Structure formats: C-alpha cells, structure tokens
Amino acid sequence: MTTKQRQDVIHEAKFMDGDEFHIAVFKLLQQDGTLYDGAKAPKLDKEKALRIYRAMLFTRVLDERMLAAQRQGRLSFYMQCTGEEAAVVGSTAALDDDDMIMAQYREQAALAYRGFSVDEFMNQMFGNEKDYGKGRQMPIHYGSAKLNYMTISSPLATQIPQAAGYAYGQKMAGQENCTLVYFGEGAASEGDFHAALNMATVHHAPVIFFCRNNGYAISTPAVEQFAADGVAPRAFGYKMRVIRVDGNDLLAVYQATLEARHHVVKHHHPVLIEAMTYRLAAHSSSDDPSGYRSKKEEEAWREKDPILRMRRWLESKKWWSEEEEKSLQEDMRKDVLDTMKRAQKLPPPTLDSLFTDVYARPTPALKAQFEQLKAHIRKYPEAYPKSADRLDDTSLDDTRPELEDSTNIAAKGEA
Amino acid sequence: MAKRNMLQAINEALDTAMAADEKVMCFGEDVGGFGGVFRATSNLQEKFGKARCFNTPLVEQGIVGFANGLASQGSIAVAEIQFADYIFPAFDQIVNETAKFRYRSGNLFNVGGLTIRAPYGGGISGGHYHSQSPEAYFAHTPGLKVVIPRNPHQAKGLLLASIRDPDPVIFFEPKRLYRASSGEVPESDYELPLGEAEVTREGSDITLVAWGAQMEMAEKAADLADKEGISCEIIDLRTILPWDAETVAESVFKTGRLLVTHEAPLTGGFAGEIAATIQEHCFLYLESPISRVTGLDTPFPLTLEKEYMPDHLKIFEAIKASVNF
Numbered sequence: 039m040t041t042k043q044r045q046d047v048i049h050e051a052k053f054m055d056g057d058e059f060h061i062a063v064f065k066l067l068q069q070d071g072t073l074y075d076g077a078k079a080p081k082l083d084k085e086k087a088l089r090i091y092r093a094m095l096f097t098r099v100l101d102e103r104m105l106a107a108q109r110q111g112r113l114s115f116y117m118q119c120t121g122e123e124a125a126v127v128g129s130t131a132a133l134d135d136d137d138m139i140m141a142q143y144r145e146q147a148a149l150a151y152r153g154f155s156v157d158e159f160m161n162q163m164f165g166n167e168k169d170y171g172k173g174r175q176m177p178i179h180y181g182s183a184k185l186n187y188m189t190i191s192s193p194l195a196t197q198i199p200q201a202a203g204y205a206y207g208q209k210m211a212g213q214e215n216c217t218l219v220y221f222g223e224g225a226a227s228e229g230d231f232h233a234a235l236n237m238a239t240v241h242h243a244p245v246i247f248f249c250r251n252n253g254y255a256i257s258t259p260a261v262e263q264f265a266a267d268g269v270a271p272r273a274f275g276y277k278m279r280v281i282r283v284d285g286n287d288l289l290a291v292y293q294a295t296l297e298a299r300h301h302v303v304k305h306h307h308p309v310l311i312e313a314m315t316y317r318l319a320a321h322s323s324s325d326d327p328s329g330y331r332s333k334k335e336e337e338a339w340r341e342k343d344p345i346l347r348m349r350r351w352l353e354s355k356k357w358w359s360e361e362e363e364k365s366l367q368e369d370m371r372k373d374v375l376d377t378m379k380r381a382q383k384l385p386p387p388t389l390d391s392l393f394t395d396v397y398a399r400p401t402p403a404l405k406a407q408f409e410q411l412k413a414h415i416r417k418y419p420e421a422y423p424k425s426a427d428r429l430d431d432t433s434l435d436d437t438r439p440e441l442e443d444s445t446n447i448a449a450k451g452e453a
Numbered sequence: 454m455a456k457r458n459m460l461q462a463i464n465e466a467l468d469t470a471m472a473a474d475e476k477v478m479c480f481g482e483d484v485g486g487f488g489g490v491f492r493a494t495s496n497l498q499e500k501f502g503k504a505r506c507f508n509t510p511l512v513e514q515g516i517v518g519f520a521n522g523l524a525s526q527g528s529i530a531v532a533e534i535q536f537a538d539y540i541f542p543a544f545d546q547i548v549n550e551t552a553k554f555r556y557r558s559g560n561l562f563n564v565g566g567l568t569i570r571a572p573y574g575g576g577i578s579g580g581h582y583h584s585q586s587p588e589a590y591f592a593h594t595p596g597l598k599v600v601i602p603r604n605p606h607q608a609k610g611l612l613l614a615s616i617r618d619p620d621p622v623i624f625f626e627p628k629r630l631y632r633a634s635s636g637e638v639p640e641s642d643y644e645l646p647l648g649e650a651e652v653t654r655e656g657s658d659i660t661l662v663a664w665g666a667q668m669e670m671a672e673k674a675a676d677l678a679d680k681e682g683i684s685c686e687i688i689d690l691r692t693i694l695p696w697d698a699e700t701v702a703e704s705v706f707k708t709g710r711l712l713v714t715h716e717a718p719l720t721g722g723f724a725g726e727i728a729a730t731i732q733e734h735c736f737l738y739l740e741s742p743i744s745r746v747t748g749l750d751t752p753f754p755l756t757l758e759k760e761y762m763p764d765h766l767k768i769f770e771a772i773k774a775s776v777n778f
Contacts, residue, residue, distance in 0.1 A: 170558070171561075174556060174559065183562060188558075188562060189558035196545065199521075200550070203524075203526070204523065206522075207522070208526060210504060229512075232512075233512040233514050233518060236515065240509075240510055241507065241509075241519075395556045396555075397619075399619075401648065402695070402699065
C-alpha cells in the first residue's frame with residue numbers, strides 16, 4: 039500500500055518528544071456567566087437553552103436524591119454525574135435526537151436531555167417489572183431504544199469500538215446520523231479505546247469519541263493514568279481531528295460538538311473531543327474520595343460548577359430567574375421522591391425473565407431449567423418470596439408476541 | 454450440485470449471503486482484496502465492493518467490538534478472526550458483550566446479526582498457535598451459539614444458517630479440511646438447522662459423538678471396529694452450544710455406550726459436559742463408563758502433533774475398551 043505520509047529525510051538522530059502537540063483548551067463562558075473577550079456564543083435560542091438547563095438541573099436533583107436513597111438503604115448502588123453535567127448535556131444537545139449515544143455509565147444527563155422520564159429512571163434503578171432491562175443489571179445501567187441510547191454495559195471501554203461499528207452501519211444504511219460515544223480518561227487506557235480510534239479512522243466511521251477527562255478513575259488520578267498531555271494528542275497518531283474543550287463550559291462543549299457532528303456526518307471521518315472537567319462526586323456510592331484527594335481540591339472545582347455558570351449566563355440573558363430556579367428545583371425534588379416511592383412498590387420481573395432473551399428463542403436446556411426451578415419454588419415458596427405467588431403468571435412460551443418484537447435484527451432468520 | 458472443497462463452500466455461502474442481503478458485510482485481517490489467508494473471502498470485495506468486504510487493522514478486540522456495534526445497528530456482520538488461536542484478545546467483547554447484548558438490555562438491543570468465523574484445529578503442522586480448538590471456552594457462555602461443520606456441504610448450509618440466525622454465532626472452521634475435504638455442494642441457497650445434531654451412521658453397540666475434523670477420525674475408527682464386529686453409531690454434534698442432548702441420549706438408549714472425541718484438551722473440554730448430561734439421562738441404560746478420547750492436557754505441540762492428536766487408533770482402542778468393559 040502507498041501512504042500519503044511525507045517522507046522527509048534527516049541525517050542526524052534527532053528524536054521528537056511530542057511537546058509540539060500541546061493542545062489548548064477551547065473556552066467561551068466564564069464562571070460569572072459572561073463570555074471571554076472575543077468569544078462568541080453559539081446560536082442557542084431560549085427554548086433550547088432552557089431544555090439544556092433543565093436537564094442539567096434535573097440530573098443534579100436526581101443525583102442528590104438517589105445518593106440519599108442509597109445511603110438510606112433504599113437503593114443498592116448509585117453513580118453521580120455531578121460536576122460533569124455541562125460536558126454531557128452540552129454534547130448531547132448538539133446531536134440530532136436520532137443520533138446514537140453509547141455511554142459509559144455516568145451520563146444520565148444525556149438521557150435526561152433526550153426525555154427519559156423520571157419513571158423510566160426509577161424503574162431501572164429499582165429493577166421492577168417495568169424496567170426495560172428486566173431487573174438484570176445494577177442500578178444506573180439504563181438503555182432506551184426509543185431515545186437511541188444503547189443499554190449500558192459495566193465492562194469499561196467496550197462501547198468505544200462498538201460505536202465505530204454502529205457508526206459504520208449508519209453510514210452504510212445511508213443515514214445522515216452519527217454515533218457519539220462517552221468514556222472517561224481511565225477507559226481511554228484500555229485496548230478497546232486504541233482499537234476503536236484506529237478502526238474508525240481507517241474505515242471512515244461517522245463517530246464522535248467524547249472523553250470526559252474528569253480527573254479520576256475511581257481513586258487513580260489522571261497524572262497516574264497517563265504521562266502525556268491528556269488523551270487528546272493520541273488523535274494525531276490515528277490522523278483524527280481533535281479538540282480539547284472546557285468541560286464545565288456548556289457553550290464551548292455545545293459549539294465544539296456541533297462542529298464535530300457536522301464534520302463526521304459530512305465527511306465520514308471521526309472526531310475526538312476531550313472535555314476537561316472534574317468528577318465532583320465520588321466514583322460511585324461505594325467509594326469514599328476522602329481517601330485519595332483533598333477537600334481543598336474539591337472546593338476549588340466546586341467554584342467552577344458548570345450548572346451555576348450556565349445559570350448565570352441564562353440570567354444575564356433574562357431567560358431565567360431566582361424564583362424559577364427555586365420553584366423548578368422544588369418540583370423536581372418532589373417528582374423524584376414521589377416517583378421513587380411508586381417505583382419501589384412495583385413488583386419485580388416475573389420468573390421467566392431469568393430465562394428469556396438469553397437467545398431469541400428459549401433453548402430446550404433453558405426450558406428444562408425453568409420447569410425445574412418452578413417445581414423447586416413451589417416446594418419452598420417461603421424461601422423465594424419475589425416469585426412464589428406469581429409462578430402461574432410466567433411461561434417460556436416461544437410464541438409470545440414480544441419475542442417477535444426485537445428492535446433490530448430479529449428478522450435475521452425470518453427475512 | 455458441484456464438487457467443492459470446504460473453502461469453496463464457505464466462499465459460496467458468503468457470496469450467497471451477501472448477494473441476498475445488502476446488509477451483510479465481511480471483514481477481518483487480510484479479508485479484502487487478498488481474500489483472507491486461506492482465501493475463504495476470495496472475490497467478495499471485487500463483487501460487493503470495499504465498503505462491504507474489507508481489511509481491518511490487526512486488532513481482534515477491535516474487529517469484534519466493531520462487529521458488535523455494527524450488528525447492534527441492524528447490519529449483518531460476518532467477522533473473521535484469522536486463527537481461532539487469536540480469538541482471545543477479543544474474548545471480553547465476545548463473552549461480556551456479544552453474548553449478553555440481548556439479555557442485559559431486556560431485548561431492546563441485540564447483536565443477532567453477528568457471525569464470527571475462525572479456522573480452528575490441528576493436523577496442519579501449525580504448532581502451538583495455529584492448532585487450538587477453543588470451543589469449550591465459549592460453550593460456557595450463555596447467549597452464544599457455537600457451530601462447527603464437518604464437510605463442504607455442511608459448511609455452506611450451516612454458515613448460511615449462522616449468518617441468518619437471530620443469535621450471535623461463533624463458527625469454527627476445521628482448517629485441516631479446508632482443501633482436504635471435498636464433496637457435492639448444492640449451488641442453491643440452503644440452510645441446515647442449528648442446535649441439531651446429525652446421526653451420520655446408524656449402529657447398535659456404541660455411540661460415537663464428534664464434531665468438525667474429528668468426525669473423520671470417528672468414521673475411520675468405526676470402520677476398524679466394524680471389522681471386529683462392533684457396530685458404531687456416529688453423531689456429528691454440529692452445534693456445540695446449544696447442543697442437542699436429545700439426539701445423543703436417544704442414541705445412547707439404543708446402544709448403551711458413549712464415546713466422545715474432540716481435539717481440545719481433556720480437562721474442562723466439552724466432552725465432559727456431554728458425559729455428565731448423558732449419564733444423568735441414561736444412567737440405567739449405560740453398559741460401560743462414558744469414554745472421552747481427546748487432545749492431551751498440554752499446549753498443542755509442533756513436532757509430536759500426531760502423538761498429541763486423538764486419532765482413529767486411539768478412538769478404536771477406546772471403543773474396544775468400552776465394549777469389553
């Protein structure tokens with residue numbers, strides 16, 4: 039194969055150290071809600087700006103309430119987006135609503151922006167019978183086919199090469215869409231990340247790689263994650279466009295993603311965005327950051343709160359007020375609490391949900407194990423209170439209509 | 454009908470699938486213009502274009518990750534891993550992602566459109582890293598289907614069925630047979646059922662279960678046994694997961710004896726799973742302990758490959774031991 043690389047020749051062993059790749063940070067909005075000198079705000083009308091802000095605020099409210107619920111023992115596990123709302127909502131808002139999002143796990147704000155209802159959030163977290171994931175994954179593993187949000191998977195970084203493949207499929211299907219994939223700077227150390235960037239540039243996939251560089255991978259600080267200048271310079275090695283953006287600056291994230299989307303959809307060439315932000319909260323409800331970072335460091339970042347920055351901008355445009363803020367926060371809190379109570383009371387999925395969706399149709403072995411389990415539960419009903427009194431509601435009948443209902447490839451065999 | 458070797462049959466299956474559905478795409482290392490190191494994808498790029506049949510970078514986790522995403526989007530992805538020995542960098546994408554896509558999303562998303570093809574097995578002087586049979590690793594993972602054909606006719610029909618199956622399939626091709634095995638293959642578009650074993654020879658004294666290239670060894674052993682008056686029934690399992698316990702049990706009810714043979718090592722091999730299940734179903738019908746003739750519990754060797762392999766003579770001896778128990 040020929041390459042388009044320049045073949046300059048030198049006759050001295052002169053090493054390059056990559057310092058020339060230092061990447062600046064794109065910023066528009068200052069913490070006081072005013073623009074930097076010479077900065078120009080992206081076109082954002084009042085309606086869209088408020089849709090964005092509501093999603094950010096809702097995410098903060100949801101995170102606060104759910105962490106409290108976890109501490110009260112009502113929920114087994116939770117992960118907060120706190121501190122990264124602008125990075126997530128700003129990028130999602132720059133997409134078309136039918137572009138695909140492949141998230142890592144901390145991007146509930148994207149779902150909130152797309153219109154995932156409070157009920158939908160709660161049903162997943164409580165794994166009740168209305169959970170789309172049928173109570174199979176831990177809390178926060180949301181997914182929505184309707185909202186083009188791929189169901190979360192726990193193994194880190196696996197969604198990154200998948201995004202390249204998904205985007206390639208969109209291109210082949212002639213869609214004028216893209217896939218945006220979120221991941222952290224820690225996940226960017228996995229082989230999957232490197233595989234994905236390489237596959238995507240080589241095969242011209244319309245994908246936006248969005249790194250939330252939030253400073254920590256559980257307890258490992260970014261300085262122990264990589265020796266280089268962050269994640270962004272890696273794009274050069276793959277011949278990919280890249281931008282580093284202030285992840286707490288909603289306007290900058292929005293503008294950068296908007297332009298990235300335009301580029302990937304038009305030219306079928308991926309873009310990497312590195313959003314510099316900070317995970318204000320713990321990694322998860324099982325983590326205690328006081329063991330690895332100082333309150334002082336956290337406080338310094340709290341002063342860069344992305345929600346406050348956005349709110350000040352909205353107020354400067356007279357699109358938002360103190361009263362509206364208070365009243366909306368109160369409504370959201372109440373909504374979250376009321377919905378949580380409702381979701382908690384809903385029954386768990388029925389016993390057949392243990393066995394369905396392993397394959398498109400249940401196998402003979404699964405049918406046999408289902409019958410065996412039912413017989414056992416009938417014998418010891420008190421030991422299996424979630425299922426015992428509902429055994430008659432469940433069956434592994436192959437002809438159930440929902441088996442025909444699969445969103446994408448169900449027709450592979452039948453086509 | 455035309456006489457074809459296994460590679461030609463596989464090539465025909467891919468050609469047929471790509472011609473029938475423009476959503477089918479074939480990719481992997483050297484799969485494009487070159488047609489793959491074994492030429493299984495010859496002429497496909499020429500016929501269907503570089504967008505549908507292409508080379509990937511040398512990155513197995515990337516190939517399968519990409520394929521997972523492509524299949525979840527609704528395309529039909531046929532990914533080649535150049536040798537089954539090199540499937541392990543993609544292990545996480547296969548067992549944690551491919552296998553669980555439908556289950557973990559409550560059927561909101563699935564990668565049923567994915568087939569992973571990989572040449573597997575010994576007998577080609579391939580040594581350590583070009584000879585392994587990794588089917589048992591994947592058989593432990595609910596949500597995958599694992600399919601292995603024994604000859605060209607089976608290869609075409611099973612591969613077409615795999616590509617069109619609503620579940621993800623790992624399709625292991627016995628590379629020793631790629632050119633060595635030939636036979637009549639219909640030119641038409643046909644499928645053979647997944648999850649169903651096939652009784653390839655009827656017999657009354659002992660049931661031999663095998664798959665892939667090992668079927669030839671079972672047949673040769675059965676011929677030797679026949680000369681000694683022992684009648685063997687032979688079953689090609691064809692699908693390792695989910696496997697057809699019913700057909701095997703039915704046969705063992707009749708013969709009262711079972712021998713399972715595979716190239717992979719003994720310990721943790723799939724023969725153990727078959728033996729456990731069959732003794733559960735057929736305990737009172739068994740005339741002798743279930744026998745396993747397999748590769749050794751060593752890595753696959755180069756020079757002493759013949760000694761390592763479970764061949765027709767080892768199977769023949771095990772048949773006699775079982776019948777004379």
